[in-house]
Amino acid sequence: MNYSTLPFTLVAPDETYLLDVGALYTQAQTLVDHRKARGRQYPLALIVTVAVLAKLAGYTHVEDIADWAKLRCQELHVLFASKWARMPHHTTWSRILGRAVDIPALEQLVSRLLTPPAVGEVPERCSIAVALDGKTIRGTIPRGQSHGGVHLLAAYVPRRGAVLAQIAVATKENEIVAAPTVLTQLDVTGVLLSGDAMFTQRALSIQIVEAGGDYLWMVQDNQPTLRDEIELLFAPEYVQAGWSAPAVDFTTAQTIECGHGRIEERRLTASSLLAEYSDWPYLAQVFKLEYRTTELCSGRITTTVRYGVTSAPQQVVDARGLLTAVRGHWGIETGLHSRRDGSFDEDGMRTRTSQAPHVLATLNNLALGILGGHGIRNVAEAQRALAYHIDRFLQQVVAKQQAHVPPS
Structure with a gap:
């Protein structure tokens, strides 16, 4: 993946916000994959990173994420240099998210990504x-x-x-x-x-x-x-006449x-x-x-x-x-709770495969944390803008790759 920094203009047209897709993908590669080796057609890091991008673009449920990825399979294939030029079916998404992800490791991943780097100073009490x-x-x-x-x-x-x-x-x-x-x-x-x-x-x-x-x-x-x-x-306090209040x-x-x-x-x-x-x-x-x-x-x-x-x-x-x-x-x-319901329709989640609801909720936390880190409060508005910018980014990835392919 030779183009990993995605510029987002979310609020002000003269201000640019960055999401380092490469860093997210690299961190996701540290996750333990509980699938058997012979069944791993799609890397877990790809699944997690694509799911986060889809959620940032406003696609929240597993079926929606699968459809979003399917329509952009060419661009995602180039971006992640994946073995397969297609994206998995939504049942495969449900199975991977429900059974392949190590929950504690995913929670730690989200915490690392959303916690500011330590500056070496002990924070003040109650700060x-x-x-x-x-x-x-x-x-x-x-x-x-x-x-x-x-x-x-x-x-x-x-x-x-x-x-x-x-x-x-x-x-x-x-x-x-x-x-x-x-x-x-x-x-x-x-x-x-x-x-x-x-x-x-x-x-x-x-x-x-x-x-x-x-x-x-x-x-x-x-x-x-x-x-x-x-x-x-x-x-x-009742104060008797002639006495002082305590x-x-x-x-x-x-x-x-x-x-x-x-x-x-x-x-x-x-x-x-x-x-x-x-x-x-x-x-x-x-x-x-x-x-x-x-x-x-x-x-x-x-x-x-x-x-x-x-x-x-x-x-x-x-x-x-x-x-x-x-x-x-x-x-x-x-x-947190209202936004996970309002912007990600978490309570309307239809996926019940094993631990998939927990995984999707954790990815909702990550998406909200990414937006919150840039001061974004109107999540729905940000998702509409991101839907455009993510597609533009993916198009740039393909264009850059094609520009480096020598003519046959």
Whole structure:
């Protein structure tokens, strides 16, 4: 492959984004192929790289990827110098993706491609926000049932739009069981790892802090003692006449936004007082988050109160930083889960061959990470542009090859 750098003009016409197809193909060659040697007509690296290009161009399901590759078989044959001038049938695609790919190796490949090169400096404490959350691929739920199917737990960096680690949660397990394994795949130094109330577990909190990171968890009824302590701390204090109110260290941050026909107010109050007597491991601060929405048309007001804990001290992450971190955590819903469904129709996945759904979801993570690395937020618009640029690139590959072929 003598032409491996693909220029993309995705947003501004005067700005060029690069995807190094050669580097992707080279990295994909390190993947273990579980097929028998005599059945490997199409290299696994070719399958993975072509699938990523097709997804970037907006072709998401196995049948779509197979059709996309079939229509461009001549160009892809030249690009990868493949043995066969044709591309595989969609059933072959399903079989390869479902049985030939080593999942842990593929996840590590994606992590390497999406993780910036180390610069030799230890990151500052809580300088990297990582959200932990899971997603069920609904199309894999057995017909007639409401649960089951492939459920994936991911560690996601909202700022970069990149998944650093992802594992499948076993059918009879839950995300709590899988979370420690995800953490072993991460360097959590300088990381503030956030999660919903399910992850508010002592062992998980200890694992994160002793590995060099910090946690930020929401607290609900699964930790009743901790929740009661926080509620009591933030409860309005009755002060008897002639007496002074007890000293508190409360700090507050607030945001007010107006849009979509409503006013949204968020107010976070933080305190470090519980750290002095709570037995929760490495606790530094607790907080109360009040979320109030006002519908402009009806005047209806809705108020929600939530509580949380963190190992990050106030001098590292203050109330405003906590409010930003809590809001940023939900970026895994809008930036990852919703995009995998909206732009890649992941929940509509029709392929159920063995581990193929997991592989395709991982390739979705890679495609989103490539776009997120260039600051792309409108994935659908980017895919429409990429469909043109990828075809143009493939045409250039063929033209360059033909220009070097001596006349017969």
